[in-house]
Amino acid sequence: MVEQLGFEFAVAPKRLTKVSPARLATFADCPRRYRMSYLDRPTPTRTGPWAHSTLGAVVHNALRALFELPPERRTPVRAAALLSEQWQDGGFADAAQAAAYRERAKAWVMEYVEHNDVSDTPVGLERWVSAPVNPEPGKPASMIIEGRADRIDERDGELVVVDYKTGRRAPDEYEARASQALAMYAVASARTLRRPCNRVELHHLPTGTIAAAEHTDASLRRHLARAEETAEDLRAATDSLADGGDARELFPAQVGPRCAWCDFRPSCPEGQQAAPAAKSWELLAP
Template structure:
């Protein structure tokens, strides 16, 4: 999901949905996004700080692996805007250079090394694709409306493969996704359902593309499995409607947002404001999320950009 302005719009819509209604009026649809739903499942305390607290607690500075991920996504988006003759390794290199985000790295040397690794990984990822076949959508916003919720999300890439719509989500982290990750992913299922509603065409295939290793894992949903995921989203949103209202009445004194301590606490952007999270171990460094091994695999197969 987009951050910044998009998040503010979603928060405003949530406040409007929480306002009281006159007797006989329908209950407003709950506005959500896949990231908002997943934040609640990860940790109610973090959800409150990220989406409800005003003023919002200050989050930690951006980590290096986030800079790598954002840069990679931006390059894979902008690549398709290049003229076909410029869709080359040199073209990718220039996009990486101009898109590079120099935040969170240990020093300038580490940043430069990762910039080169991202270039090599994206080149190798794109090498196996038909670079003349334009995606149907890039960072395309889609929406889904049910009887109780509205869900908006943004798809990294939407392909039209001989009439079949396919949702593609890029991954750049250290963990290589599995088929089970694709099958069980609530965001991917909601994207597929949103694409089907937006384009009025069936969309059941979802894919996770791990750019560093060029791993692609796919799952073919059915109408029934997508309906189950929509039911899951509605159930989570029902909980959120309740706790949002409780927060509106009690603020930070609400007991609806207990912390959920886990290993994720050492990575949490709001750890400084959560004593329970601080007890889960030392905070990770800004560059701890970088996985040299996965990008090194790409570098071994790179051809020097020719």
């Protein structure tokens, strides 16, 4: 994989910033939310659970449990049963809404198993992957990218990163190609498992859509370059905070419509003023 990507994985500099897709996305979306999520201790007051997050976690857990079974037991009926076993009601409007979405989610996983080949055993399920990298070939590593991939398949000797989606809108090839998270998982998976990885896929359970993209070395480096820019800003703000800098200035609130469903809305006056509070079930797939 080192030869395939041309990244330098040799002796790293003494100090590297560790970044994950979640941390980078949080900082890019709102530095204030990043600070509250990862730096402030004790953690500021948060909202309660969101139904769409609960739904996504349940589907992910059910599919992970399904692929942990022997291939002959990966049936639609078993997938539905696992969904029921994993079910939680957090964030739904009431018991009736939760029950309706439980049945809907059972149908999603059953159709997924019916229409996709699930006989191959993945090489990674909720697999933690990590890699020291530099977007510029031939240079020492400048950061460590890491994260937990939903699923990593091996097809024809190459790895494929699979990410499950349960949101309101079906993804397309552009979204798969533009996903910084998938690109980072591809690079880190190749480094961790020592096999080429260029293909990434978004599997949308509500519609059965599979949006796939084939990366090149150049497209992966572009994603890493953008990640490095964000990582440098994140590191500078964090270091300045540790040196006694003003937390509100270093990690300003990036206000907008998303403040309506921010986890830290109760602890952010700017966010409360930016948008009315969303109901905990408003982002469910219709």
